[in-house]
Amino acid sequence: MTSSDTSRVRRAPWVDVRFLLGIVLIVASISGVWFVVSAARQTAPMIAAARTLTPGEVITATDVRVVDVALGTLDEAYLAPDELTIGAIATRTVNAGELVPHDAVGAGEDAATTVVVLTSSTDVPASVDAGSIVEVWAAPLLERGVYDAPRILVPDATVVSVGRDDAMVGRGEVSLEVVIPRADVAAALAAMSDESALSVVPAVGGGR
Numbered sequence: 023m024t025s026s027d028t029s030r031v032r033r034a035p036w037v038d039v040r041f042l043l044g045i046v047l048i049v050a051s052i053s054g055v056w057f058v059v060s061a062a063r064q065t066a067p068m069i070a071a072a073r074t075l076t077p078g079e080v081i082t083a084t085d086v087r088v089v090d091v092a093l094g095t096l097d098e099a100y101l102a103p104d105e106l107t108i109g110a111i112a113t114r115t116v117n118a119g120e121l122v123p124h125d126a127v128g129a130g131e132d133a134a135t136t137v138v139v140l141t142s143s144t145d146v147p148a149s150v151d152a153g154s155i156v157e158v159w160a161a162p163l164l165e166r167g168v169y170d171a172p173r174i175l176v177p178d179a180t181v182v183s184v185g186r187d188d189a190m191v192g193r194g195e196v197s198l199e200v201v202i203p204r205a206d207v208a209a210a211l212a213a214m215s216d217e218s219a220l221s222v223v224p225a226v227g228g229g230r
Contacts, residue, residue: 064092065090065091065092066090066091066092066093066097066102067088067089067090067102067103068088068089068090068091068093068097068100068101068102068103068121068122069086069087069088069089069100069101069102069103069105069106069121069122070086070087070088070089070119070120070121070122071085071086071116071117071118071119071120071122072084072085072086072087072118073085073118073152074115074116074117074118074152074153075112075115075116075122075126076112076115076152076153076180076181076182076201077111077112077113077114077115077135077180077201078111078112078133078135078136078137078201079111079112079137079182079201080109080110080111080130081106081110081111081112081122081127086106086122088103089121091121098124099123099124100121100122100123100124101121101122101123101124101127105124106127107129109129109130110127110128110129110130111127111128111129111130111133112126112127113125113126113127113128114126115153115155115180117153133204134203134204135180135201135202135203135204136201136202136204136207137182137199137200137201137202138199138200138202138207138210138211139197139198139199139200140158140197140198140200140210140214140220140222141195141196141197141198141220142195142196142197142198142220142221142222143195143219143220143221144195144196144221144222145195145196146184146196146198146222146223146224147224149224150181150184150222150224151181151184152181152182152183152184153180153181154180154181154224155178155179155180155181155224155225156179156180156181156200156222156223156224156225157174157176157177157178157179157222157223157224157225158174158175158176158179158200158202158210158220158221158222159172159173159174159175159220159221159222159223160172160173160175160213160218160219160220160221161173161218161219161221162213162216162218163216163217163218163219169218169219172219172221175206175209175210175213175220176200176202176203176206176209176210177225178203178225179200179201179202179222180200180201181198181199181200181201182198182199182200182201183198183199184196184197184198184199185197185198185199196222198222200222
């Protein structure tokens with residue numbers, strides 16, 4: 023046997039190891055891709071808002087629907103059907119069709135907001151609807167037909183609904199159901215009782 027033959031025989035085991043290592047890496051790569059694709063195809067039932075949910079609202083079965091979605095590791099961030107408890111409320115706005123995050127739902131006793139119905143003395147833009155963030159301004163009544171300068175009454179109210187009564191057509195008045203912080207309730211009720219002129223305007227950056 024020549025020296026070159028001896029050298030090839032000595033290198034053969036290392037060549038086989040590198041070959042086998044390459045096969046192992048290829049198999050591992052294919053398995054990893056298969057796992058990722060398989061995980062992406064797996065779906066789980068989650069809760070989505072059937073309509074726009076606003077802060078302070080009690081969430082009932084008719085307000086949500088169950089959808090099958092593929093979220094992977096993100097599924098822990100959203101509410102599953104068996105996690106919606108009786109009396110749960112929305113703590114922030116969730117638009118219709120969106121999945122309901124865990125941090126958008128709280129216990130009823132923890133509510134820091136409440137819903138009031140008020141009448142805006144001026145019309146509101148058509149873009150203002152359920153879920154819109156608005157400012158409520160009040161101009162105190164000085165004497166019949168005379169009002170003081172308007173000032174912000176509630177800086178961040180969330181619209182629940184907008185209603186235009188036929189009786190108000192031509193008067194520019196709009197009735198709105200809005201969610202306001204409990205700390206602002208007393209001032210809002212006082213403004214309504216003393217016949218202040220209330221106006222509702224979109225808040226700056228108040229998109230949903």
